[in-house]
Amino acid sequence: MPEGPHRPRRGATTIEEVARAAGVSRQTVSNALNAPHRVRPETLERVTAAIRELGYQPDQSARSLRSGARRTIGYLAPVDDPLDPNPLMAGFLEALVDAAGAEGQRVLLFRPAAPSADPTAAIDELVAARQVDGLVLADVLAEDTRIAHVARLGVPFVSFGRTGPGQPQHWVDIANDAAMAAVVRHLAALGHRRIGYLGAAEELPWMAARRAGFLAECRRLGLTAVTDVAPVGPLGVPPSSAVAAVRALLRGPDRPTAFAAGSDLLALDVYEAVRAEGLAVGPGGVAVTGFHDTPLCRHLHPALTSVRLPLRPIAAALLARLLAQVRGDVVPTEGVELPTELVVRGSSG
Amino acid sequence: MPEGPHRPRRGATTIEEVARAAGVSRQTVSNALNAPHRVRPETLERVTAAIRELGYQPDQSARSLRSGARRTIGYLAPVDDPLDPNPLMAGFLEALVDAAGAEGQRVLLFRPAAPSADPTAAIDELVAARQVDGLVLADVLAEDTRIAHVARLGVPFVSFGRTGPGQPQHWVDIANDAAMAAVVRHLAALGHRRIGYLGAAEELPWMAARRAGFLAECRRLGLTAVTDVAPVGPLGVPPSSAVAAVRALLRGPDRPTAFAAGSDLLALDVYEAVRAEGLAVGPGGVAVTGFHDTPLCRHLHPALTSVRLPLRPIAAALLARLLAQVRGDVVPTEGVELPTELVVRGSSG
């Protein structure tokens, strides 16, 4: 008898078969899996053996349908800029998958239908089809329609980054301002008194926070902050314009002896500008720092000092908050700021 | 009556409610969705309106349980090297999610329990729990236990990259050797007669193919290929050792006037070596090329010529082959090599 185009089962073992093999009812097998303490040890043993023997694993669809738990979380992939790829797609995503796996959860990756399409539509689809227990959002803006939307939907969610006040949410973030302040202190300890800054896309909260942290710490320490009057533009700054901006500052009246950049890729532009001005990168010439600690840092010469994000702790914290909501725990909506680590390398040390 | 900790339904609309609203049986609603041609146009209209009105979408778990189709594919995230992050995690993954979305499929990301853990165990779990219709594997090795394993399992799968012969599989790959041959021709057209090569991790098939393509084309054109006697080591080459290797070649008897690198990050090491030898990168000095066309290329000075991978066509081709298997079409196991594009920039042009 030929199998039809749709085969409801791939020949996978079912709970019924396990029950038969162990000589118990299928309910006992279910209990052995979901509430082991309710099964007599000796029975449990027999069932466990049968499960192992047959390589049984519950059908997740059946389980989800019955219990309501999807054991899956959705991650809305941030839009990517071709000139400045989102580092979250690499390290953070892996950390998230690992953290989820440790909690018995899977990660479903999704994106808006088109780059310019409304991300809330993609969210609606996923939620309406009940494919996930909760959502993880990243790269959250001050006024973020996604946050407002999922909050209205009532789906459990957490965000990496936070909106402005007024939108209750569970968030995890890094202390962007404190991280940049630590950079300033590091450079000050090296004797630098005039420090330059290269940022971009300051409309992004984390970029704005980095600049703010930089300025505040310079002020506090009585250092001269040398920054572009008109900060270089949007996310995808053409490298040439960033280089020009830095060169201008290096030729200005308060020539900085060190430069902090808002990202590792921007630091690369600083390297170029410094060299174009006939100066050297490093403690002897112009010290440079980046942000993110991407692998690029170690391939530069000198290697780039950078701020490392605690990606695994972030992922773990996000997941803990998300699952608490999924379980129905009453958790106050609040967030946590995790500390970063300054990795000092040749460019400043 | 308080809701228990598990709420089987989130209050989502069910097919029953739609049926009632449209004044038809729930079966008709199902038909309207899955076999519209079997429903009278006027009824279809009424049902569609009710669906839109109520924002109904079928529960994917129920649908999966009943039909056997999970509408989800699994992507086994490649292990990442901290010194040379896998570019597949960024652009390719996005392309894959988009291609899947266009086919009504979602992407489930998964990884081995631990970096060193057996990836086949992770595959088994996913398959046994029937969470996916098929698998996408990337970074396939010549002797790949994952390929052998999923083939034995009988799960539909495709691979980005291919094993050695003898393991039937559906694969999509780029023409690594042809891409590097094109690089050589490009450099030859610029007048270069002695061309250096920097590779790494030659045990990886794609890295080996790039070197092979380089050597073959140099031979064909009668050019002098200047390569390291002992190619630099494993995936995570300490940048310093790669730089040293290139510097040695630049001081050797057949000083190359151009350098092809096996990746963009390796090209960065070439830049450093060239400059350390007091030479300039570019058509006037030592021309340099990379591989992958990562965003880094545009941030270098001069900007880096590189080989661009057709990530979206690759993702589309992979998905087409995978879904054909899922549908049960009898497709001969074979592969396709997609062409790359050489993006010429200042480092060689």
Added chain:
DNA sequence: TTGTAAGCGTTATCAG
């Protein structure tokens, strides 16, 4: 502690 009965929301089968 274990077995029995019911139902989660959907789609396939088969009458009308």
Added chain:
DNA sequence: CTGATAACGCTTACAA
């Protein structure tokens, strides 16, 4: 072309 009935595999009451 439509509507009743059964089943997918599992878990949660409840009864034994």
